[in-house]
Amino acid sequence: xxxxxxxxxxxxxxxxxxxxxxxxxxxxxxxxxxxxxxxxxxxxxxxxxxxxxxxxxxxxxxxxxxxxxxxxxxxxxxxxxxxxxxxxxxxxxxxxxxxxxxxxxxxxxxxxxxxxxxxxxxxxxxxxxxxxxxxxxxxxxxxxxxxxxxxxxxxxxxxxxxxxxxxx
Amino acid sequence: xxxxxxxxxxxxxxxxxxxxxxxxxxxxxxxxxxxxxxxxxxxxxxxxxxxxxxxxxxxxxxxxxxxxxxxxxxxxxxxxxxxxxxxxxxxxxxxxxxxxxxxxxxxxxxxxxxxxxxxxxxxxxxxxxxxxxxxxxxxxxxxxxxxxxxxxxxxxxxxxxxxxxxxx
DNA sequence: CGTTTCAGGTGAAACGGTCACGAACGCTTC
DNA sequence: GAAGCGTTCGTGACCGTTTCACCTGAAACG
Numbered sequence: 001x002x003x004x005x006x007x008x009x010x011x012x013x014x015x016x017x018x019x020x021x022x023x024x025x026x027x028x029x030x031x032x033x034x035x036x037x038x039x040x041x042x043x044x045x046x047x048x049x050x051x052x053x054x055x056x057x058x059x060x061x062x063x064x065x066x067x068x069x070x071x072x073x074x075x076x077x078x079x080x081x082x083x084x085x086x087x088x089x090x091x092x093x094x095x096x097x098x099x100x101x102x103x104x105x106x107x108x109x110x111x112x113x114x115x116x117x118x119x120x121x122x123x124x125x126x127x128x129x130x131x132x133x134x135x136x137x138x139x140x141x142x143x144x145x146x147x148x149x150x151x152x153x154x155x156x157x158x159x160x161x162x163x164x165x166x167x168x
Numbered sequence: 169x170x171x172x173x174x175x176x177x178x179x180x181x182x183x184x185x186x187x188x189x190x191x192x193x194x195x196x197x198x199x200x201x202x203x204x205x206x207x208x209x210x211x212x213x214x215x216x217x218x219x220x221x222x223x224x225x226x227x228x229x230x231x232x233x234x235x236x237x238x239x240x241x242x243x244x245x246x247x248x249x250x251x252x253x254x255x256x257x258x259x260x261x262x263x264x265x266x267x268x269x270x271x272x273x274x275x276x277x278x279x280x281x282x283x284x285x286x287x288x289x290x291x292x293x294x295x296x297x298x299x300x301x302x303x304x305x306x307x308x309x310x311x312x313x314x315x316x317x318x319x320x321x322x323x324x325x326x327x328x329x330x331x332x333x334x335x336x
Numbered sequence: 337c338g339t340t341t342c343a344g345g346t347g348a349a350a351c352g353g354t355c356a357c358g359a360a361c362g363c364t365t366c
Numbered sequence: 367g368a369a370g371c372g373t374t375c376g377t378g379a380c381c382g383t384t385t386c387a388c389c390t391g392a393a394a395c396g
Contacts, residue, residue, distance in 0.1 A: 030202040082385085104392080107392095135321075
């Protein structure tokens, strides 16, 4: 009956524009910001011939050394099948290799190759100016602040290691 | 030759963990944060029977009133075809309707229905406690700071149309 | 030694995105 | 004032990507 927009005031509703306090505003903002950052990273990676998902795997390989695909999937958040495709592409380009695990014959350890490392470094060199342009609007302090807040949001309770939920 | 990891120090390489200063760190952090926020919002929206993309369209409809699909696509960042799919789902669920534009017979104005408005409000009620848990780690000031920085990052040059940087 | 669990790999189906087509409007022109 | 042409909007189809479910082989455990 009457006006269809009489339940709440329009100012308290969700919006992707600045000045919104709705619970969905943060997620929408995150979506747009991630979209922009992903675009920048993709541009940086395009000349190298790889994509974001490949680079994400390379990051884990560099950071954690040889890793089995199961841990790779857990670290990148993608599915096992997706990880297999990415590792397959990486092997085809000689950026990474699958090595047999001594103790476990079923597991396959993925290791980065010198070529993969070189490409990894080249990606950094290519991405640095783009990243600076991205964070130019935030200022030097804003960038660090954003990184800190994002870390808190992305890694909740990092100082609280996951309790042994072996019951699940 | 030599060690495969001798080009850079591991601490300067990209990583999705805290304490990284690589140009990819921000994007990775954004990815994880968005993943978490999207999961929370999806959980809030799941009982309502809609998804994030549907809700994003509803937000624009509430915020800007009747809108043509082209503006809807521009506002949500998705493609026109995707908007069509979303509007089609919304019409099927009677959450929105397509109305003919008086002046333009080719354009189709999408308008939210009272049912869509009710679902919109219900989504907010369901999402508020979840959003509070999300931002609980950041603190009240951190949430606002994050929103501000994210707004700068997601809406570049909203007040700065075109900085006169060198052509290149 | 058999059963259960786990890791990897494969295939199919669904989802999302991109590209190309038809229709309509406005502008221009005759 | 009507027709042609360029542009824009909406729609449909195609392709790539992601996700799900099953299968094989191996290790841990009873």
